[in-house]
Amino acid sequence: MLYPNNIKKAAHKPISYANRGMALESLLNETNEYYKEKDIALIFKKPTPIGISEAVYTSHGRIIKNGYFKAQSTLDYNGIYKGHYVEFEAKETQNKTSFPLANFHEHQLGYIRRVIQHGGICFIILKMNQLIYFFKGEDLVRFLDENSRKSIPYSYIEEHGILIKEAYQPSIDYLSVIDKEYLKGEM
Numbered sequence: 125m126l127y128p129n130n131i132k133k134a135a136h137k138p139i140s141y142a143n144r145g146m147a148l149e150s151l152l153n154e155t156n157e158y159y160k161e162k163d164i165a166l167i168f169k170k171p172t173p174i175g176i177s178e179a180v181y182t183s184h185g186r187i188i189k190n191g192y193f194k195a196q197s198t199l200d201y202n203g204i205y206k207g208h209y210v211e212f213e214a215k216e217t218q219n220k221t222s223f224p225l226a227n228f229h230e231h232q233l234g235y236i237r238r239v240i241q242h243g244g245i246c247f248i249i250l251k252m253n254q255l256i257y258f259f260k261g262e263d264l265v266r267f268l269d270e271n272s273r274k275s276i277p278y279s280y281i282e283e284h285g286i287l288i289k290e291a292y293q294p295s296i297d298y299l300s301v302i303d304k305e306y307l308k309g310e311m
Contacts, residue, residue: 257285
């Protein structure tokens with residue numbers, strides 16, 4: 125920008141990643157509400173366990189002034205479908221060539237392993253390059269065990285992920301993928 129007296133200043137807008145993935149999460153919440161209303165499955169967004177250390181009371185109610193995370197959160201969503209425990213994480217990246225593993229917390233990766241070991245259906249709904257993929261937890265674990273990379277190449281996601289087309293209702297029909305990939309004989 126040019127200001128008076130020919131002073132040049134660049135307009136810098138701070139970059140915020142705080143709401144990245146909110147559009148994906150919104151679509152998943154709509155999908156889960158559809159599944160619940162149609163009595164297809166019960167899948168819920170898990171709240172992050174937060175403790176309140178300071179609150180004030182006003183005429184409008186209680187206002188939280190200070191809080192803390194009570195425990196490490198696990199994955200974003202869990203529930204039950206056709207008698208099977210389902211748990212998954214929703215992730216989104218702007219990176220076009222790979223998915224950074226730094227988007228996962230170490231305890232989440234360990235939790236994915238444990239859900240799979242206990243027979244649960246565990247996966248990631250991943251939005252990348254404007255496409256939505258169902259990425260099996262087993263494929264993520266295999267990648268982690270066989271590679272020392274800090275990111276998953278997009279080619280691996282294309283090869284092992286299952287593309288989910290956005291639709292009207294449900295928005296992101298991930299249960300159809302569970303039927304095909306996990307419950308083949310139970311339909």
